[in-house]
Amino acid sequence: MRMTWDDLTMLHWRYEPEEVQRLLPDGLTVETFDGSAWVGLIPFQMRVDLPVMPAMKSILHFPETNVRTYVTGKSNNPGVYFWSLEASSLPAVVTARGSYQVPYFWADMSIEKTDAQGRAIDRPLVEGDHISYASARKWPQPTPASSLVSVTVGEPYADGQQGPLDRFLTARWALYGDLWKWRSYAKMYHEPWPLHFATVDSYDDELVAATGLTEPENPPLVHFSPGVNVRCGRPQRG
DSSP, X not given: OEEEEEEEEEEEEEEOHHXXXXXXXXXXXXXXXXXXXXXXXXXXXXXXXXXXXOOOHHHHEEEEEEEEEEEEOTTOOEEEEEEEEEESOHHHHHHHHHHTOOOEXXXXXXXXXXXXXXXXXXXXXXXXXXXXXXXXXXXXXXXXXXXXXXXXXXXXXXXXXXXXXXXXXXXXXXXXXXXXXXXXXXXXXXXXXOOEEEEEEEEEEOHHHHTTOOOOOSOOEEEEEEEEXXXXXXXXXX
16 A cells, blocks of 8 residues: 655654553553653644555545554564554545554544745645644544644754654654554555654644543654655554
């Protein structure tokens, strides 16, 4: 399966490793950086490309928001573990839950892009532009769970400007799924994220707390990316 992840914002918070570990399934171990576990709230625009299917934008092009952390499995391979993934396409939710064993939720969602003067735009975002994401979960439980995030895009990272933490949070090319006692592992193939600095204008989020984590107290670390093209491998036993 080929996808494009566009207009993506990453908000990350530090957590105590023990708090994150207690919410992970057996067989997965939280990864840490600088003594902390990291939890991400990641809203973006998903575009799925299925070669044998027509371009059904209402089904295959949709906003998505995920809550995730970083783990290793029994084989010690690093990857992403998702507590939740909101999507506005119900067929995508049902398909992903059955194939990759990841907890997709159906939600009302929108993405709005404006320039520095507040005018709506439909072009790649540049420094000074704004992007806002809205999500309200519809199915399944727990509901309600909503998220509102608005950021201002900053300048792109220059060559060599990304530090070890930037790479720890973004250089991830695999996911772990969880269905009862089954652990799945799937590789993701894409170029490194082209990152921009970004500033949070506002956020009001219930998705992180819906996982069972405590509410974040400190401001998040923020990245923005115009996006990458992704090829998703077949799930295998993790």
